[in-house]
C-alpha cells in the first residue's frame with residue numbers, strides 16, 4: 001500500500017468519533033514501516049490491550065476501523081485460522097476482533113466480528129516475512145500473488161460490512 005501520514009491515518013477512521021481518532025495511539029516509526037509489503041496497516045494499542053486498529057485502501061481511499069477484542073477466554077491448545085490471510089496459529093495467535101459499524105448502525109450498537117491474526121500482521125505472514133507460532137504450516141499451494149489477492153478480497157468484504165456498503 002502507499003505510505004500514509006499520521007494525519008491521513010487519523011482522518012481515515014469511519015467508525016469512531018473525531019475525538020477518538022485524534023487521540024488513538026499510532027504505530028511507532030510510521031515512516032520506516034515496510035509499506036511496500038503491507039496490504040493494510042494494522043496494529044494493537046500498546047496502552048489498551050483490548051483495542052486494535054486497521055487502515056486499508058478501500059475503493060481508492062484509506063479507510064480506518066477501530067476494533068475491540070471481546071474478553072472471551074479461548075482454548076490455548078486449539079489451532080485457529082485468520083479469516084483474512086488464512087494463516088493458522090496456535091492458541092492466542094488469532095483474535096476475535098469486533099468493529100463497530102459505521103454510521104447509524106454503529107450508534108445502535110451493531111458490530112462486525114471476525115477472526116484476525118492477533119498482531120494484525122497478515123501481510124507479513126502471507127509473504128513469509130513473519131512466521132506463525134505453528135511449527136508446521138498447513139500446505140499452501142496458492143501462488144503468493146493469489147494469496148495476496150485473497151487476503152485483500154477478504155479484507156474488502158470485512159470493510160464493506162463495517163461500512164454497510166452493499167455495492168458488489
Ligand SMILES: [Zn+2]
Pocket residue numbers: 082083084085086087116117121122123125
Ligand atoms: Zn491474518
